[in-house]
Amino acid sequence: MSFPSLNDIETPAALVDEDRLERNLAKAAAYMRQHGLRWRPHTKTHKVPQVAAMQLDAGAVGVTVATPREVEVMGSVADDVLLAYSPVGASKLERLMALPQRVRLSVGLDSWTVMAGLIEAARKAKRTVGVLVELDLGMRRVGVQTPEKAVELAREAARVECLEYQGVMFYPGHIRMPLAEQGPALAEVSNRLGTFLDALGAAGLKPGIVSGGSTPTLWRSHEVVGMNEVRPGITPFFDRASAWMGACDWEEVAYSVLATVVSTEVPGQAVIDAGSKALAKEELPIGGYGALLDRPEVVVYSLSEEHGLLDLSRTTWKPRVGERVRVVPNHVCVSVNLQDDLWAVRGSEVVKHWGVEGRLRGQGRLLL
Numbered sequence: 001m002s003f004p005s006l007n008d009i010e011t012p013a014a015l016v017d018e019d020r021l022e023r024n025l026a027k028a029a030a031y032m033r034q035h036g037l038r039w040r041p042h043t044k045t046h047k048v049p050q051v052a053a054m055q056l057d058a059g060a061v062g063v064t065v066a067t068p069r070e071v072e073v074m075g076s077v078a079d080d081v082l083l084a085y086s087p088v089g090a091s092k093l094e095r096l097m098a099l100p101q102r103v104r105l106s107v108g109l110d111s112w113t114v115m116a117g118l119i120e121a122a123r124k125a126k127r128t129v130g131v132l133v134e135l136d137l138g139m140r141r142v143g144v145q146t147p148e149k150a151v152e153l154a155r156e157a158a159r160v161e162c163l164e165y166q167g168v169m170f171y172p173g174h175i176r177m178p179l180a181e182q183g184p185a186l187a188e189v190s191n192r193l194g195t196f197l198d199a200l201g202a203a204g205l206k207p208g209i210v211s212g213g214s215t216p217t218l219w220r221s222h223e224v225v226g227m228n229e230v231r232p233g234i235t236p237f238f239d240r241a242s243a244w245m246g247a248c249d250w251e252e253v254a255y256s257v258l259a260t261v262v263s264t265e266v267p268g269q270a271v272i273d274a275g276s277k278a279l280a281k282e283e284l285p286i287g288g289y290g291a292l293l294d295r296p297e298v299v300v301y302s303l304s305e306e307h308g309l310l311d312l313s314r315t316t317w318k319p320r321v322g323e324r325v326r327v328v329p330n331h332v333c334v335s336v337n338l339q340d341d342l343w344a345v346r347g348s349e350v351v352k353h354w355g356v357e358g359r360l361r362g363q364g365r366l367l368l
Contacts, residue, residue, distance in 0.1 A: 003343075003350040007324075011260045012274035014339040015326060016354075018346050020254035021054070021236055028218070028235050029059040035222040040064050040082060040211065042233030043074050045333045047358030048342060051236060053077045062104075064231045065358075068095040073358040075103045082106045082132070082211070084169065084231065086114040086142070093117055097125035106130030108169045110144050115156060115163075122162040131157040132169040132211060137192045138185070139174045147199030154205040167207030168196065171231075172224075175217050179246035182220055190225040197226050216245050239332035244286055256293045256326035257335060258343075259308065261319045268312055270319040274327055275306040280334035293326040300327060 006015075032039040041055050042064040052063050052074050062080030065071050068087070072095065075081055079102055086109045087093055099105055107129055109115055115131070122129045133153045136143030144150050150168065157165035170193070175185045193210070200207055213221045213230035215238075221230045237255035238248040259274035279290050281303050288299035290308070295315060302309040308327065310319070319325070329335040336342070337359055344352035 012278040038229035045233040093121035167209030169211040
């Protein structure tokens with residue numbers, strides 16, 4: 001199969017450095033093996049089944065997803081799928097139950113209401129669904145607040161014949177400081193997790209799976225006492241936030257958005273054709289919305305929908321109209337979600353094309 005040259009791809013376009021991608025997967029897999037941790041990557045970052053297959057080949061035990069669409073897409077390559085998002089609503093549950101029987105489906109939940117809907121759907125579909133009780137360990141978004149509530153839900157999941165109580169899950173997404181500063185926050189997560197694990201153990205409901213983690217905390221996952229499964233999402237690609245927090249070196253960032261310089265008329269800046277609809281408008285404490293891959297001192301300091309403004313105050317580079325650049329966005333997940341396609345490259349050669357198949361919601365309907 002032949003692919004267009006990099007110069008022929010219309011910008012803005014999302015690129016993945018396949019050499020870096022492969023090294024990132026190998027590094028994550030080696031870390032998991034070293035510390036005896038199960039690796040269940042979150043595919044919401046890339047939304048591409050081919051990349052999920054690469055993660056599974058590298059040693060992942062299964063995948064994590066966030067939407068029914070992602071369940072359907074990743075179920076084409078994975079036999080073990082965790083939906084880390086409580087499914088509410090008959091249409092979503094019907095889609096989940098329609099998965100091929102070979103797919104072992106697990107769901108994270110934090111309420112009896114969600115569990116009751118899951119029980120009804122699983123019974124109707126005559127399939128068994130795994131359950132992870134979700135805990136709030138500091139994120140303050142979802143998750144049961146007390147060990148007593150965790151025991152209550154775990155006991156119910158263990159009692160019902162169409163459910164399989166597998167353990168607990170949590171997300172330390174509130175820990176977004178540089179790697180070297182994470183110690184106290186990780187210790188607090190360990191302490192709070194311990195109270196839940198002690199209560200479940202005392203009730204005869206010791207969890208087989210204790211699933212947590214994130215990319216910002218990835219390389220310190222072994223410090224969370226009791227956790228045995230890690231669900232990083234951004235790790236294959238990384239982004240500017242990952243580099244700022246120390247989760248990766250700049251040379252490990254595999255994702256960038258190819259853009260074209262379209263104007264240099266205003267002194268001190270250049271304008272590219274990648275705006276908020278390609279990069280996404282997420283901020284960092286260090287300022288800007290992205291930086292050039294080969295000139296990280298050049299920051300995208302302002303975004304409109306179709307324009308990105310590059311700050312040239314810290315560079316001797318003199319961009320020309322028509323020149324192409326690669327921009328590393330602050331947050332890769334939301335940038336990928338704006339793309340229809342990813343182009344895998346090795347050096348300057350395009351070697352693969354991937355459709356972002358998990359991006360769409362699918363089966364949308366108007367509620368009257």
